[in-house]
Amino acid sequence: MADQPTTPEPTEPTADLADDLPPHVLVLFGATGDLAKRKLFPAFYRLAASGLFPREFAVIGSGRHSPGTDEEFRAQVREVLADALGDEADADALDDLVGRVSFQTASADDGADLAAAVREAEERLGDGARRLLYLSVPPGAMDGMIRMLGREGLTDRARLVVEKPFGLDLASARDLDATLDEVIGEDQVFRIDHFLGKEAVQNILALRFANGLFEPAWDRHSVAQVQIDVPEELGLEGRGSFYESTGALRDMVSTHLSQLLGFVALEDPGAFDAGALRDAKAAVFRDLRPLDPSRAVLGQFEGYRDDEDVADDSDVETFVALEMHVDNERWRGVPFWLRTGKAMAQTRRTVTLRFREPDSHVFHGYPCPNELVLELTDDPRVQVDVRAKHPGPAMSLTHGALRLDLGEVDHTGHEGEDEAHHARPLEAYERLLLDVVRGDQTLFTRADEVERLWEVVQPLLDERPEVHPYPVGSWGPEAAADLPAGGWRLR
Numbered sequence: 001m002a003d004q005p006t007t008p009e010p011t012e013p014t015a016d017l018a019d020d021l022p023p024h025v026l027v028l029f030g031a032t033g034d035l036a037k038r039k040l041f042p043a044f045y046r047l048a049a050s051g052l053f054p055r056e057f058a059v060i061g062s063g064r065h066s067p068g069t070d071e072e073f074r075a076q077v078r079e080v081l082a083d084a085l086g087d088e089a090d091a092d093a094l095d096d097l098v099g100r101v102s103f104q105t106a107s108a109d110d111g112a113d114l115a116a117a118v119r120e121a122e123e124r125l126g127d128g129a130r131r132l133l134y135l136s137v138p139p140g141a142m143d144g145m146i147r148m149l150g151r152e153g154l155t156d157r158a159r160l161v162v163e164k165p166f167g168l169d170l171a172s173a174r175d176l177d178a179t180l181d182e183v184i185g186e187d188q189v190f191r192i193d194h195f196l197g198k199e200a201v202q203n204i205l206a207l208r209f210a211n212g213l214f215e216p217a218w219d220r221h222s223v224a225q226v227q228i229d230v231p232e233e234l235g236l237e238g239r240g241s242f243y244e245s246t247g248a249l250r251d252m253v254s255t256h257l258s259q260l261l262g263f264v265a266l267e268d269p270g271a272f273d274a275g276a277l278r279d280a281k282a283a284v285f286r287d288l289r290p291l292d293p294s295r296a297v298l299g300q301f302e303g304y305r306d307d308e309d310v311a312d313d314s315d316v317e318t319f320v321a322l323e324m325h326v327d328n329e330r331w332r333g334v335p336f337w338l339r340t341g342k343a344m345a346q347t348r349r350t351v352t353l354r355f356r357e358p359d360s361h362v363f364h365g366y367p368c369p370n371e372l373v374l375e376l377t378d379d380p381r382v383q384v385d386v387r388a389k390h391p392g393p394a395m396s397l398t399h400g401a402l403r404l405d406l407g408e409v410d411h412t413g414h415e416g417e418d419e420a421h422h423a424r425p426l427e428a429y430e431r432l433l434l435d436v437v438r439g440d441q442t443l444f445t446r447a448d449e450v451e452r453l454w455e456v457v458q459p460l461l462d463e464r465p466e467v468h469p470y471p472v473g474s475w476g477p478e479a480a481a482d483l484p485a486g487g488w489r490l491r
């Protein structure tokens, strides 16, 4: 099988897709921020260069501080794209995108000039233009910005993308949902959790529900424990003040890791659509047991407090390891171990289902693991660690692995199949932005899911355990090393 490039090749434009989409004005709040630079502008580029975006669109960057003239902002966007895309960037496609970009300052108190700029762009683009409003701003800024959008009439004909974390606790999440409810319809709101846009995460459902092999073993009778492990090598990357206001629990656990848990633990949704999938996840979250602070370890990497935006005595956690339980018929008694942290030994996104020992006396006590491992990183992989007979005359065991590299599965399609089968893999933000433009909320989180997750996490916000220091490049504090029976798979 041919090697897959890690960055997707632009495909030939698919005229039928783009022609179906009305003109769009994209308004990106936080356009000079980290996420916009690293992920959102590159996603706009790839979608446009692949012909997946509407043929007619304009991008208005926004924020409280001006990056200079439009020309200066365009030069910054060009530089950001060159950095992010490297050789992948096509000069004509780059010119085309950059030519559509402008900047207009706005704040929660004043959005009049922005509203005028949006209307002007709509007139240029012609009849039927829609608005895609993207709030890539910190959680504390959301409420005011949403109210401003409502006041300025910008929510008409709009879809609104709200970045995570959605609030900072249960009370602020409820306030945020109440504001959204006042200002805009729930069918226009796209709460984005980019982990759900990762191909490999969606593959959890494909593997389980499209194969007879896995589904029968997907419960407490076969699975002894589940580990959802997302260590990151990167540290603060200039996001000290963001981290001080969130910490790893809010940044990663109440969002990405819990959503992964929802994908792993859900019942058969019956369909892959917004209603069915979100109902199935919400049901899992309703059955989640609120966190027990005595079953959680928090950590902070050594040197965190040296960052200029971090308080000298900060006890914000950059590491979390904790136990979760889904108290339902399928999962009762199975611990779900979640772990994430900054400045750790490796960058991985690994979900492990550790199986029970088989009820047989033929072979016992063989130490090697018997696990299904889902690697959700850029080179997504599924691996089943099995025990097998050691070659030779003795009846002894060794271990082996069955591996499927998901980047190498056939995506060239077969005669007679529709366009979806010929598509290249999309990066998470690309996939989700396309879903917004198409109005598909399947991979976006719903208010009830978000509020329930805050209810589950709240005990740990109310009663914070001690924060243990850990060395940069390690697997976190010693206190977390042996939490799961048999230890972490990654160590």
Ligand SMILES: NC(=O)C1=CN([C@@H]2O[C@H](COP(=O)(O)OP(=O)(O)OC[C@H]3O[C@@H](n4cnc5c(N)ncnc54)[C@H](OP(=O)(O)O)[C@@H]3O)[C@@H](O)[C@H]2O)C=CC1
Pocket (backbone or CB within 6 Å): 029, 030, 031, 032, 033, 034, 035, 036, 062, 063, 064, 065, 066, 107, 108, 135, 136, 137, 138, 139, 140, 141, 145, 163, 164, 165, 194, 239, 242
């Ligand atoms: N960076 C990442 O890897 C990821 C980030 N996210 C989420 O994306 C959002 C943005 O993150 P990131 O880009 O890293 O953050 P940054 O701090 O880099 O950028 C945030 C942007 O928001 C604007 N902003 C800051 N404070 C306010 C405020 N009070 N009111 C209005 N605008 C404000 C700033 O522009 P100005 O000062 O001009 O207003 C800035 O451009 C966050 O919600 C984060 O959780 C999600 C996934 C990954």
Ligand SMILES: O=C1O[C@H](COP(=O)(O)O)[C@@H](O)[C@H](O)[C@H]1O
Pocket (backbone or CB within 6 Å): 194, 232, 251, 349
């Ligand atoms: O939302 C966030 O996610 C990133 C990790 O995303 P990934 O796609 O690189 O796995 C994390 O680094 C960041 O702190 C957080 O805000």
